[in-house]
Amino acid sequence: MKELLETVVENCRDSWRQGHVATYIPELAKARADATGIAVWDLSSGLSGAGDTDFTFTMQSVSKVVSLALALSECGEEKVFSAVGMDPLADPFNSIMRLEMDAPHRPHNPLINSGAIVVLSLLPWKESRDRMAAVSDMAARMTGRKAVAVNEAVYLSEKGTSDRNRALAWFLKSVGNLEGDIEDILDAYFRQCSLEVTCGDLAVLGATLAADGTNPVTGERVVSPRVARVVRTIMATCGMYDGSGEFAVTVGIPAKSGVGGGIAAAVPGRMGIGTCGPALDRKGNSVAGLAMLRRLSEELKLRIY
Known part of the structure; x- marks a missing residue:
């Protein structure tokens, strides 16, 4: 090999x-x-x-596999796939247009940005640090590592430039498809990606x-x-x-x-x-x-x- x-x-x-x-x-x-x-x-x-x-x-975005596996394990398929779809999307992964055009304004799948943000919001831990601890632990268990660390420089860079993800989250919130504190959920998302x-x-x-x-x-x-x-x-x-x-x-x-x-x-x-x-x-x-x-x-x- x-x-x-x-x-x-x-x-x-x-x-x-x-x-x-x-x-x-x-x-x-x-x-x-x-x-x-x-x-x-x-x-x-x-x-x-x-x-x-x-x-x-x-x-x-590879981390979206980790949070999806965690959400399915903790919340079950019915809850996850009532909040996000299962279908591929022909638009870019951070598209707002399709989310806005297609009622009921539910993300098409959990592996695009809007879908991953919703998946994180479903987790039973309500604070960013607790959500992130659970995601990091799942990443370690899936990779066989003792721990998987956040690259702080990338996290801060991403957090400071992610206006599109904030727009996605606030739109989802406005149509009732995202619950919880937006900045708290996004903080966990930026850390997960890092x-x-x-x-x-x-x-x-x-x-x-x-x-x-x-x-x-x-x-x-x-x-x-x-x-x-x-x-x-x-x-x-x-x-x-x-x-x-x-x-x-x-x-x-x-x-x-x-x-x-x-x-x-x-x-x-x-x-x-x-x-x-x-x-x-x-x-x-x-x-x-x-x-x-x-x-x-x-x-x-x-x-x-």
Whole structure:
């Protein structure tokens, strides 16, 4: 596996030149654009990696998988999916227009910004620090880490520049689809997005979902098989922003991307995959990550469709 991953990285390393790092969060603009790494946790043989596997980055929207798994476990499917939908969206992940146009003004799915904000508001902890402690604990359990820390510089940068997310939250509040203190919920959201990981961490997270909720590193049953299957399904249909359909055709596995450059993927019963590459395409997905996942899917015949 390691030899294959080294070949994949070598063949895909220059693809970063086709993208650009995120600049709308100033701290993300400082990322090393050419960083390229991949890790695989094979459920039968363990961890392998190649490239910049020690490169750290913030989870950003990959963290929405964590909060969704937590909300489903704590609140149940009925409550979660009465507040957010299950459908993919052809608009950008931070779109206000579609939310405003489509009654009953419910976020289309839990993996876009508006949906993730609503999901956080559903959690039974009412203060930001308690919500965040629960999300951070779930992230640690899913990645097999003792703790997953917030990158404070990214958190502060995101908090200071997220007018669009505030607009989404206040619109949801105005139509009765968001309860609680807006700034408190958003503070937890900004902290959640700023959790710092490596591609190896994302590989274990993906493997936990691939193993129906059991972490292959710790052996802990983190979420139920049902929750793991629901999360994988939402990842498959909605996980790559408005590029989810194309990704399903070209790669064919459940995955979730983030503008920090990470992608976490889960191949049911086989493996979890984590990639990093801060240079993004116009839809917000890692250019290098997409290239590596396409290549690996072809080589190992990973498609689930």
